[in-house]
Amino acid sequence: MTRHVLLTGAGGFVGSHMLHRILEDTDWRVTCPVTLRHHGNSDRLAPYLEGRPDWSSRVRTFLCDLSCPIPATAEIGPVDYVLNVASESHVDRSITNPAPFVRNNVELMLSLLEFARQAQPEVLLHMGTDEEYGPAYGDYKHREWDTVLPSNPYSASKAAQSALATAWWRTYQLPVMLTRTMNLISPCQDREKYVPTVIRKVLAEETVQIHASPDGVPGSRHWIDAREFAGAWLHLLEHAPVQHHPEHDRPTMYHVVGEERSNLEIAQTIADLLGKPLKYELVSFHASRPGHDLRYALDGSKLADLGWTPRRPLEETLRDIVDWYVQRPAWLGTEATGATA
Ligand SMILES: NC(=O)c1ccc[n+]([C@@H]2O[C@H](COP(=O)([O-])OP(=O)(O)OC[C@H]3O[C@@H](n4cnc5c(N)ncnc54)[C@H](O)[C@@H]3O)[C@@H](O)[C@H]2O)c1
Structure with a gap:
């Protein structure tokens, strides 16, 4: 029988790629509670829902702010999987105005968990972040279930979501x-994020600020294509065992990991792809962004052992993303600049 999925955050960057991947790779029906607040954007969904009746007939969207309980009038019906991608996701905004940001992320998690308690899906898959662990020092890569030590309100709100999900797993036997994953990149990302910002600045021949340590070591991250991430989630739904209490003392967790590069290497690759020089300055992350960590790193070997690694090298992904933004300067907020590239 065709599966039915509740997917949150589908109007957002990662959620829209998740929806696309589901439509492409499965025959599932997808119900998407969407809000155009919290950086949802219907432009991300239009390519899948307009002119594709075979896809749009499988998708139902309805307006729903998940910081309130999902109303019974939403008539979602039985669901096989709950896929929770939605969250406020911008670290700087969480630092500027933490209380509504954290409240939103905690409340939406509670709404989802309470919905799932009634709906009894086979799996509730939740998207966390590397930032829940805090910084990774030296060459260390965090393993699943390492100590959680968030550095800023965003990462604390994500750690709170994981903690709530774990408590509902144990108390109510939710599956x-x-x-946890990090630095997703792909087309359709908000212009305030790192890759679109670098593309915009390089095209405009402006100086790119690269976060670094006080002694000038550029920050480093693992980078993964959001389309690859979506593939990893489908792989997990098919292959990963759901652990239950009391046979296990914690739920199943996997890291979804891409390739490590410094922020400077990413900016230089983008400039090379655009055929422009990179003008940059290293900025001490302590001064520019309190709660900012120099390096995040995750170990992805557990998911690799389950048979999943990214298909495409990072440089190919970056080429694809740069081409996409150059052809759609409105996504950079620079109608004129992109046209010259
Ligand atoms: N982008 C990254 O690099 C990255 C890295 C690790 C983890 N994540 C996680 O991925 C998820 C998606 O991030 P993104 O980059 O797509 O962010 P985004 O800001 O583009 O999208 C967030 C989505 O969540 C929805 N949302 C937020 N609050 C909501 C609410 N109260 N009710 C209903 N919907 C709500 C928004 O409408 C939007 O669709 C988040 O959980 C984030 O923590 C992102």
């Missing part, structure tokens, strides 16, 4: 599965 929770957790993933």
Whole structure:
């Protein structure tokens, strides 16, 4: 029988790629509670829902702010999987105005968990972040279930979501599965994020600020294509065992990991792809962004052992993303600049 999925955050960057991947790779029906607040954007969904009746007939969207309980009038019906991608996701905004940001992320998690308690899906898959662990020092890569030590309100709100899901897993036997991942990139990302910002600045021949340590070591991250991430989630739904209490003392967790590069290497690759020089300055992350960590790193070997690694090298992904933004300067907020590239 065709599966039915509740997917949150589908109007956002990662959620829209998740929806696309589901439509492409499965025959599932997808119900998406969407808000155009919290950086949802219907432009991300239009390519899948307009002119594709075979896809749009499988998708139902309805307006729903998940910081309130999902109303019974939403008439979602039985669901096989709950896929929770939605969250306020911008670290700087969480630092500027933390209380509504954290409240939103905690409340939406509670709404989802309470919905799942009634709906009894086979799996509730929740999207966490590397930032829940805090910084990774030296060459260390965090393993699943390492100590959680968030550095800023965003990462604390994500750690709170994982903690709530774990408590509902244990108290109510919800079939929770957790993933943590980092620095997703792809087309359709908000212009305030790192890759679109670098593309915009390089095209305009402006100086790119690269976060670094006080002694000038550029920050480093693992980078993964959001389309690859979506593939990893489908792989997990098919292959990962759901752990239950009391046979296990914690739910299933996997890291979804891409390739490590410094922020400077990413900016230089983008400039090379655009055929422009990179003008940059290293900025001490302590001064520019309190709660900012120099390096995040995750170990992805557990998911690799389950048979999943990214298909495309990072440089190919970056080429694809740069081409996409150059052809759609409105997504950079620079109609004129992109046209010259
Ligand atoms: N982008 C990254 O690099 C990255 C890295 C690790 C983890 N994540 C996680 O991925 C998820 C998606 O991030 P993104 O980059 O797509 O962010 P985004 O800001 O583009 O999208 C967030 C989505 O969540 C929805 N949302 C937020 N609050 C909501 C509410 N109260 N009710 C209903 N919907 C709500 C928004 O409408 C939007 O669709 C988040 O959980 C984030 O923590 C992102």
